[in-house]
Amino acid sequence: MFKIIKRGQRKSSKPESIEPPTSSAPPSVTVNHASRSSAAAPPPPAGPNSLPALNSAATEVLPPLKDVPASDRHVLVLRKFQVCCFSFDFSDTLKSAREKEIKRQTLLELLDLVQSGSCKLNETLQEELVRMISVNIFRCFPPASHENSASETGDPDDDDVYLEPSWLHLQLVYELLLRYIVSSDTDTKVAKRYIDHSFVLKLLDLFDSEDPREREYLKTILHRIYGKFMVHRPFIRKAINNIFYRFIFETERHSGIGEFLEILGSIINGFALPMKEEHKLFLTRALIPLHKPKSISTYHQQLSYCITQFVEKDYKLADTVIRGLLKYWPVTNCGKEVLFLGELEEVLEATQSAEFQRCMVPLFRQIGRCLNSSHFQVAERALFLWNNEHIVGLIAQNRQVILPLIFEALERNMQGHWNQAVHGLTGNVRRMFLEMDAELFEECDRQFAEKEARSRDLEEQRELNWKRLEAVAYQSSGDHMVMVR
Secondary structure, eight states: OOOOOOOOOOOOSSSSEEEESSSSSOOOOOOOOGSSSOOOOOOOOOOOOOOOOIIIIIIIOOOOOOSSOOGGHHHHHHHHHHTTTTOOOOOSSSTHHHHHHHHHHHHHHHHHHHHHSSSSOOOOHHHHHHHHHHHHHOOOOOOOOOHHHHOSSOOOOOOOOOTTTHHHHHHHHHHHHHHHHOTOOOOOOHHHTTOOOOHHHHHHHHOOOOOOOHHHHHHHHHHHHHHHGGHHHHHHHHHHHHHHHHHIIIIOOSSSHHHHHHHHHHHTTTOOOOOOOOHHHHIIIIIIIGGGGGGGGGGGHHHHHHHHHHHHHHGGHHHHHHHHHTTTSSSSSSHHHHHHHHHHHHHHHOOOHHHHHHHHHHHHHHHHHHHHHHEEEEHHHHHHHOOOOOHHHHHHTTTHHHHHHHHHHHHHHHHHOOOOOHHHHHHHHHHHHHOHHHHHHHHHHHHHHHHHHHHHHHHHHHHHHHHHHHHHHHHHHHHOOOOOO
């Protein structure tokens, strides 16, 4: 589980506030609310009070803030924000190279301004800062790699990872947003006017980016927003729920499920007890069904952590979780089955005896099927459950129910499993049960022998009946009958 590392910030003893000029003339900048800008907002239109064209605004080299009087800094910062609102074509690295470098240097200066805390941004500057950030990060993504290759699902092991061409600028913009959010000078009551529900929704949409560097920044930023803006917490949880629902039941394609689950793992860890009904519904309606998609291997580690956190928080949820796993247990996907067995062990380790008894019958029927799997990794992973002391303790307390359920699977492994490692592990489990309760083991062995004998008798009777039918048919048809065996 990721941890948010709080980086150090340079603090001045008394930050100097950047105030608007006292002149009655309005600044030559149009200020729009962040929530009213579109996901791919264009630069401000040309006009008498704006900097219109690429060759005039984006190429303008503005003086450093430290070199201008305090009375002029407000307008200068607004102009720097406007310079950073221009987007460039990064498909050609040589195109507009000078303008790209000007924007990069301007972003670095703005980042230092916010990070150092030497100057406090007033409300107008904060609004314009969020607008500039929105113009840069909220954009349309190119077609996904699976769409270009016409494959059903993305390959999680594919080394050809998409990297955002404009990351040179985009990284600085994300860093600027992060520093603005975590800054102690940022007043939540003011900032929530600009970091509003619309902004958060657009931020969540960006998690579908194929660039892992961008998703990592988004994960950190969203976690910080969740921690700082308490008013947004229910909304963020509900919005993530909706993304999960669409992923599970409609598309089964999303690049950021793992990152969402990492954030949720930290959130679940902070849930208060007794747990709210809303959180339990989230477990049953979103987290457990996330075991259904084929691409579970790309986010299973984070999902397993979230599931285990719920059981550790409230042990009474163990029965719900285990039955949920059994509901979505894979039938033909052996790799997915190995993942389920690993997660099952983690859940059982946090399960108490009373909850274990509620679900042990269907659970060990499934484990018995896994023991007999022809895929040796599935059978081996199931047998590894007996290496866990807590699980062995639960099994020992309920051996009268469990051993009869899996005894046949153990015997069939001993009689004919092709893999020697599985054969050896099965022998160890048999000896463990024999040492637990020799009398019960002998009784199960006797019942298994009787069942095998009845099965052989039935098979012999079936063969005899077929032979009698063949004889009767041959006598009725005479020499014209052709026997097919």
